[in-house]
Amino acid sequence: MALNIKKDNAGRNTCSVAEIGQFASLPEDILNGLQSICRYRSFRQDQVISEAGEHIGFVGVVEKGILRMQKTDVEGRQHIVGLLVEGDMFGRVFNRPMQFSLEAATDASVMAFSRPAFETLLSESRELDRVVMLNILNELDRARDWMLILSNAKVKTRLAGFLMMLCTRFADVDHILRTSGGKLVVSVPVSRADLASLLGTRPESISRAFHAMNDDGCIVLKQPDLIEIADLEALADEAGEDFFDMNLSLSALVQIVRKKAI
Amino acid sequence: MALNIKKDNAGRNTCSVAEIGQFASLPEDILNGLQSICRYRSFRQDQVISEAGEHIGFVGVVEKGILRMQKTDVEGRQHIVGLLVEGDMFGRVFNRPMQFSLEAATDASVMAFSRPAFETLLSESRELDRVVMLNILNELDRARDWMLILSNAKVKTRLAGFLMMLCTRFADVDHILRTSGGKLVVSVPVSRADLASLLGTRPESISRAFHAMNDDGCIVLKQPDLIEIADLEALADEAGEDFFDMNLSLSALVQIVRKKAI
DNA sequence: CGGTATTTTGAGTATCGTCAAGGCCAGTGG
């Protein structure tokens, strides 16, 4: 996704709402309504987008980059509970504050819609309402997938599950999945520390698990954050049986790989 | 919640929809619509309500008892990803099959609404739509809370987190939380095996963690499934700092305890 | 090319999973 960034009448950054996949099918008047309240915002890596408990004034859609949703506890330790990628929505549509804070995991840009105006549109358009609801359902699925991964005992299993998730659910996301010489290459979009936080362990254990899988031959660590999937089936095996019918089956994944290869 | 069970004209079980908390405020015509498509269904413990992947024909609201949402993998192992209690809705409102199967963790009864009819009502009533959306958002919050709990390394921490969750989020649920002689008593609604599955560990470890906390003095194991919270602050401490601002603060919890004591 | 942050490796300790055995309770049938 590469949006056209423009200036509106007042000279503020905006962009074409219709280019966002899930909005594309909305009726024109709603699109126009969204367009008129849309602002384009950029965030540098590690920049805070919103604090937990705060009522943010806008509803956002990630356009580029990756955000992390996390809770920072009293001791300053972070627990990451999810990653947001392009197309994901955030910001409570209703009145409650968010329980988690949001930070840019990479440089990122989002489209922001002022919340009151967005809610007005929401109550006017059943189609928009539906898009929002589907988005929330999608997030719910994701959260449950995380739970499945987290409920595995061994770090290696959880890490393999995470890699499988990158291959399937994040397959369409820019710069995560590529093919090079017929091989599937995944770029891990977060640091070891963030990964450890996501998977409920320590960076050292993440590192050991990566290298163990490297020695097993199911992956090849080309760079710390660039992983070649040498044996997808072995990886799926490592991840446990949970994955054979997650959201995308292995065969579907192979198709994606093929498509990428073209 | 103790609903009036009645027979409708055709002699089938039904009950008063208006008695369900979240539906109470709906406009009368929608209530009547819901009423006319509502069936009352009971399930015995461990009875299967729906299999993963299956398109169930109804949308349900738990009226009594507890359901577990789980995934059974190829080896027959179960991973529980959540518990449903009274007031919780289930069954995909949209077209996708559920990824998880649903079973009665205890004897349970649900109100079932035929799905096509429910969706018709949904498209007619913005208020009903809103109720459903809030319910989904609530589930999302729960799933993230589970993730926070699961991302702790030690079993004792996760178990303490689970107990805190029972005390806060499930506080209003029948028969979970009571007071006896000024003390807060929690009844754990699932077996050790289910608990192990929820918390990503083994029954033996759950048992050891319970007894360790018993020896620490923060809880008293009156029965395997009946736990007196002897020192709430110590328990919260054990659960990690994540809990000091979950959804209910400790002080709010103390108020609940007071209310129960009356 | 130097300086800093991140990743990796190593060694020692704590925790957990596993297997096996024992205890408790409820329900059953003599």
Added chain:
DNA sequence: CCACTGGCCTTGACGATACTCAAAATACCG
């Protein structure tokens, strides 16, 4: 009424795994 049975919970012992702390190696950035 009691012995028997089966399910669940508990306990013990041991090997596997992961966490901690510390230090080295590597990658990153100006």
